[in-house]
Amino acid sequence: MKRVLIVGGGLSGCEAAWQLADRGVDVHLLEMRPKNPTEAHRTGDLAEIVCSNSFKSTLVQTASGLLKAEVDILGCRLLKTARDSAVPAGHALAVDRGLFAQTVTAALEASPRVAVERKRQDDLDVTLPAIIATGPLTAVELSKALEHRCSSDHLYFYDAIAPSVEADSIDPNVGYYASRYDKGGADYLNIPLTKEEYERLITRIRAAQLVEPHAFEERKYFEACLPIEVMVERGEDTPRFGPLRPIGLPDPRTGVEPYAVIQLRQETRSGTLLGLVGFQTRMTYPAQQEVIRSLPGFDRARILRYGSIHRNIFLNIPALCDPYQRDRKSRGLFYAGQICGVEGYVECISSGLVAALAVFADLCERAIPELPEETMIGSLMNHIHTPCDDFQPMNANMGILPAQGNRKGGRSIRYREAAERAVSAMRRYREANPWLFESRLR
Numbered sequence: 001m002k003r004v005l006i007v008g009g010g011l012s013g014c015e016a017a018w019q020l021a022d023r024g025v026d027v028h029l030l031e032m033r034p035k036n037p038t039e040a041h042r043t044g045d046l047a048e049i050v051c052s053n054s055f056k057s058t059l060v061q062t063a064s065g066l067l068k069a070e071v072d073i074l075g076c077r078l079l080k081t082a083r084d085s086a087v088p089a090g091h092a093l094a095v096d097r098g099l100f101a102q103t104v105t106a107a108l109e110a111s112p113r114v115a116v117e118r119k120r121q122d123d124l125d126v127t128l129p130a131i132i133a134t135g136p137l138t139a140v141e142l143s144k145a146l147e148h149r150c151s152s153d154h155l156y157f158y159d160a161i162a163p164s165v166e167a168d169s170i171d172p173n174v175g176y177y178a179s180r181y182d183k184g185g186a187d188y189l190n191i192p193l194t195k196e197e198y199e200r201l202i203t204r205i206r207a208a209q210l211v212e213p214h215a216f217e218e219r220k221y222f223e224a225c226l227p228i229e230v231m232v233e234r235g236e237d238t239p240r241f242g243p244l245r246p247i248g249l250p251d252p253r254t255g256v257e258p259y260a261v262i263q264l265r266q267e268t269r270s271g272t273l274l275g276l277v278g279f280q281t282r283m284t285y286p287a288q289q290e291v292i293r294s295l296p297g298f299d300r301a302r303i304l305r306y307g308s309i310h311r312n313i314f315l316n317i318p319a320l321c322d323p324y325q326r327d328r329k330s331r332g333l334f335y336a337g338q339i340c341g342v343e344g345y346v347e348c349i350s351s352g353l354v355a356a357l358a359v360f361a362d363l364c365e366r367a368i369p370e371l372p373e374e375t376m377i378g379s380l381m382n383h384i385h386t387p388c389d390d391f392q393p394m395n396a397n398m399g400i401l402p403a404q405g406n407r408k409g410g411r412s413i414r415y416r417e418a419a420e421r422a423v424s425a426m427r428r429y430r431e432a433n434p435w436l437f438e439s440r441l442r
């Protein structure tokens with residue numbers, strides 16, 4: 001029986017490997033770390049998450065919550081592991097990153113169907129079937145091979161990581177614990193800023209020294225993850241209407257919403273590491289230290305992880321692939337994860353799941369049944385396979401769902417109805433195709 005090669009043991013590659021192993025398929029999983037590290041990964045663990053520890057909302061009427069509900073129906077493995085590694089984060093699903101990655105690594109290394117090899121793949125001369133899931137930080141050699149294969153140029157933009165501080169190095173008394181609009185538990189430490197404090201912060205960010213990209217690299221940021229200094233460049237109030245917005249976060253000591261709020265989210269189960277929400281940055285390390293230590297209660301803050309900025313590669317998938325992330329020129333070659341132009345942890349996991357279903361259907365010599373278009377995954381797949389002049393990565397959002405005739409009712413009612421439709425469609429999909437989920441190759 002054919003063995004499936006998966007290159008890249010990140011979020012999408014691990015989900016694909018686990019799904020195929022569940023179906024009795026042998027998998028050869030190649031991961032270049034720890035021997036060949038990337039700019040963002042810190043360990044040799046599989047499925048290491050590189051920035052925020054949040055998998056975003058669990059509310060089904062939100063795009064991310066809906067995507068989770070759908071992949072749950074399809075039996076997503078990494079989402080279940082995320083829940084088992086969860087740390088408190090209100091209505092969001094946030095994980096202890098170490099526990100999450102170690103659990104995935106242990107499960108795949110223990111699987112009799114999965115052979116994990118620590119090796120860097122430098123070309124596309126691979127045995128098929130294969131899934132390329134090497135992510136936004138694909139090693140240079142393979143990246144060149146992919147560029148060569150694409151008829152159009154490689155695409156890229158910049159993504160930024162937010163810094164994290166050691167919890168006991170800051171004064172928690174300056175802040176208060178709450179989740180926005182009291183949704184979920186009081187899981188965020190909120191640092192209120194007065195108008196003067198906010199303005200001082202903006203002035204410091206404006207003056208901060210930045211790490212400059214190479215001269216030949218054009219700066220293209222992902223809008224949903226802008227560096228704080230880029231937000232400030234757009235306008236003094238941009239952060240205050242973005243990640244530092246106080247709305248829904250009244251200070252319980254005064255009963256009023258402050259001028260602005262800095263939110264800190266727990267990054268480990270033990271609560272020792274706190275991430276500054278929305279503070280992704282390309283400031284130099286000394287500049288980050290200066291800005292962070294100027295915040296109220298942060299004068300002794302120890303930064304355990306500095307913010308940084310990275311080139312983020314994705315392919316022109318609409319030009320390169322047919323639906324289900326399969327290379328048009330080579331039927332047995334699939335792609336998954338961020339290089340396909342899906343953006344976000346759960347989106348990449350979903351893409352790995354879809355790639356595994358497509359490979360499994362091929363191995364069964366059957367066509368993969370089309371994903372329902374009213375679902376978030378179906379809409380994401382449609383987006384990344386619709387030809388366009390300026391292909392850009394997409395994350396789950398309600399705007400990509402197909403428009404419905406009935407536009408009556410408020411946004412929240414419409415989103416809830418759209419979510420109900422999507423969940424029912426996904427349930428029907430699973431029930432209509434039991435072979436895709438329950439059959440085993442051996």
Ligand SMILES: Cc1cc2nc3c(=O)[nH]c(=O)nc-3n(C[C@H](O)[C@H](O)[C@H](O)COP(=O)(O)OP(=O)(O)OC[C@H]3O[C@@H](n4cnc5c(N)ncnc54)[C@H](O)[C@@H]3O)c2cc1C
Binds near residue numbers: 011051
């Ligand atoms: C700096 C940065 C910050 C991000 N922050 C967030 C965030 O906060 N929230 C969010 O939702 N999304 C974030 N993303 C986007 C995205 O969700 C993650 O990058 C996600 O991990 C991508 O999943 P993936 O499976 O495509 O790639 P990855 O999870 O990166 O996995 C790819 C794997 O392939 C390996 N690899 C690379 N090249 C080779 C090779 N030639 N041979 C063998 N192995 C190789 C890598 O070591 C890695 O383990 C961020 C991306 C970047 C780059």
